[in-house]
Amino acid sequence: MIADISYCLVENRKKRCRGEHNQQMKCTDFSEYLISKGYEISYSTVCLLVNYLTDHNAETFIKQYYDPGNVCEFDWGEVKLFLVSKKRILNMAIFTTAFEGWL
Numbered sequence: 001m002i003a004d005i006s007y008c009l010v011e012n013r014k015k016r017c018r019g020e021h022n023q024q025m026k027c028t029d030f031s032e033y034l035i036s037k038g039y040e041i042s043y044s045t046v047c048l049l050v051n052y053l054t055d056h057n058a059e060t061f062i063k064q065y066y067d068p069g070n071v072c073e074f075d076w077g078e079v080k081l082f083l084v085s086k087k088r089i090l091n092m093a094i095f096t097t098a099f100e101g102w103l
Contacts, residue, residue, distance in 0.1 A: 001039055005030060005049055018087075020080045064098070071098035 012024045025033070031046040076093040 001034060001041065002049065002053070004034060004037060004039075005046075005053060008033060009050070009053060018080065022077070022079055023081075066098040068099045069097070072096070073098055 008025050008030055015021070015024050027043065027047045027050055030050055031041070031043045034041055034046060073096050074094070076091070079090050079092050081088055081090060
């Protein structure tokens with residue numbers, strides 16, 4: 001399992017070197033990858049292993065609540081992809097609401 005996570009971390013480093021920061025695997029991706037390979041492991045354990053192997057400190061997030069329709073967030077940037085064996089840089093823009101509720 002640690003060898004599989006280490007492999008994914010090496011792939012992430014390669015992507016960072018190529019400028020493909022948005023295409024890196026996150027803990028949820030690591031968890032799905034390990035489960036698909038047959039491991040029975042929880043998401044929190046995967047996060048602990050990834051943090052241990054990368055020696056990253058835990059981040060802190062402050063949960064905020066918004067009413068539906070009150071806040072819209074916008075982000076934009078570049079996405080680097082290989083299409084038909086050629087590296088292409090595409091512009092991307094995203095609008096999203098800050099509301100995360102169940103109706």
